[in-house]
Amino acid sequence: MKIAFLTLGCKLNFAESSALGKELVARGHTRVRPGEQADVCIVNTCSVTDTADHKDRQAIHRIRRQYPDAFLIVTGCYAQLRPGDIAAIDGVDCVLGMNEKFGIPALVDRLEKRAAGEGTMTCVGRIRDITDYYGSWSKDDRTRCFLKVQDGCDYFCTYCTIPYARGRSRNTTVQATVAEARKALEAGAKELVLTGVNIGDFGKSTGETFLALLQAIDALDGEFRVRISSCEPNLLSDEIIDFVARSRHFAPHFHIPLQSGSNEVLRIMKRRYTRELFAERVEHIRSLMPDAFIGVDCMVGVRGETEACFDDYVRFIEALPVSQLHVFTYSERAGTRMLELDLPVVPQAERKRRSEVLHRISQQKTEAFYAAHKGRQAVVLWEAKREGSALDGYTMSGFTANYIRLSRPYDKSLVNTFQTVTI
Numbered sequence: 001m002k003i004a005f006l007t008l009g010c011k012l013n014f015a016e017s018s019a020l021g022k023e024l025v026a027r028g029h030t031r032v033r034p035g036e037q038a039d040v041c042i043v044n045t046c047s048v049t050d051t052a053d054h055k056d057r058q059a060i061h062r063i064r065r066q067y068p069d070a071f072l073i074v075t076g077c078y079a080q081l082r083p084g085d086i087a088a089i090d091g092v093d094c095v096l097g098m099n100e101k102f103g104i105p106a107l108v109d110r111l112e113k114r115a116a117g118e119g120t121m122t123c124v125g126r127i128r129d130i131t132d133y134y135g136s137w138s139k140d141d142r143t144r145c146f147l148k149v150q151d152g153c154d155y156f157c158t159y160c161t162i163p164y165a166r167g168r169s170r171n172t173t174v175q176a177t178v179a180e181a182r183k184a185l186e187a188g189a190k191e192l193v194l195t196g197v198n199i200g201d202f203g204k205s206t207g208e209t210f211l212a213l214l215q216a217i218d219a220l221d222g223e224f225r226v227r228i229s230s231c232e233p234n235l236l237s238d239e240i241i242d243f244v245a246r247s248r249h250f251a252p253h254f255h256i257p258l259q260s261g262s263n264e265v266l267r268i269m270k271r272r273y274t275r276e277l278f279a280e281r282v283e284h285i286r287s288l289m290p291d292a293f294i295g296v297d298c299m300v301g302v303r304g305e306t307e308a309c310f311d312d313y314v315r316f317i318e319a320l321p322v323s324q325l326h327v328f329t330y331s332e333r334a335g336t337r338m339l340e341l342d343l344p345v346v347p348q349a350e351r352k353r354r355s356e357v358l359h360r361i362s363q364q365k366t367e368a369f370y371a372a373h374k375g376r377q378a379v380v381l382w383e384a385k386r387e388g389s390a391l392d393g394y395t396m397s398g399f400t401a402n403y404i405r406l407s408r409p410y411d412k413s414l415v416n417t418f419q420t421v422t423i
């Protein structure tokens with residue numbers, strides 16, 4: 001059968017869609033090509049905010065219009081949390097939650113067998129006894145692979161639906177994950193991005209540690225680098241930072257969720273650290289890797305974030321030597337504990353203003369980070385994607401180890417190679 005994928009949200013979703021795609025191809029199905037009609041469409045949704053839900057619905061309508069006769073399966077976090085809402089969308093044939101997601105290849109096999117005249121099959125979470133694909137890897141181009149090393153979360157921050165959508169924290173063994181990493185490298189990948197929901201929790205279900213996983217991956221031979229997609233500050237221990245600093249393959253690139261720079265708001269959110277601990281982590285990284293790229297997730301507008309809390313947050317973040325902020329605006333999510341708290345609600349217009357304030361700070365920090373590196377030598381890994389047009393000339397781009405994006409005129413011979421350049 002010809003399969004069309006539409007994936008939204010985080011790197012983990014992309015890694016899982018790619019793993020599903022690989023499994024479907026292994027079973028004899030094919031990915032739909034431009035201009036062809038698909039037999040089955042799979043929309044892998046995200047539900048991190050209201051905006052994500054809205055984009056999911058738009059994507060479902062769009063793919064239904066594009067492939068009017070295909071069997072349409074919707075899965076992912078939104079499908080897990082609001083299956084009824086999705087089932088009510090005209091044209092959706094099947095809604096599968098997180099536990100059922102990895103049963104899609106078997107479902108597509110069944111659809112193929114039933115294709116001759118049995119009409120549309122509708123199911124909501126019917127597939128059972130399916131196990132996750134841990135360590136599954138995804139290749140978004142010839143260069144970079146997202147390697148899923150962990151799933152789920154036990155933290156239950158008061159604003160977040162992810163533990164309800166993805167379940168408890170779990171992983172496979174270091175050995176199995178390293179075997180997947182080796183496979184990805186043998187297939188030509190030059191950069192691995194370790195992904196998960198709460199990646200620093202790796203090992204909880206196998207009695208191992210995240211550090212042990214990093215050490216085992218770093219022991220692999222070859223010319224490649226590794227990025228850690230995001231790690232909770234309380235789990236990004238000094239030991240891990242020390243290890244990254246002296247490792248062979250790990251890039252000086254950190255992505256750390258702060259969420260608020262006000263201790264009062266961090267308590268409301270039920271985050272497991274104070275801003276002082278966060279600042280210590282950042283200082284420790286800077287002391288060992290002064291050129292590291294440090295990206296920080298920041299949320300604005302949660303319940304109880306008073307004007308004074310926000311001012312405190314802004315002062316903290318302005319003083320923090322980080323490279324970029326990823327700003328999220330809080331939206332009320334059904335089923336979360338924050339809705340039960342009797343706290344002042346930040347009006348929508350004020351949430352927007354606060355988001356703009358942090359976006360401006362982020363821009364200043366990123367510009368300063370780039371400016372500080374101008375004229376220096378760095379190693380860039382060139383990617384396969386060709387941009388531009390024949391008229392203006394094609395370009396290619398790549399990232400330095402510390403995540404500075406560079407571009408140059410397209411040269412096919414440089415794709416998937418490391419090159420020392422002047423920034």
Ligand code: SF4
Nearest residue numbers: 153155156157160162
């Ligand atoms: S750590 Fe908190 S914000 Fe992150 S997935 Fe878990 S509950 Fe959600």
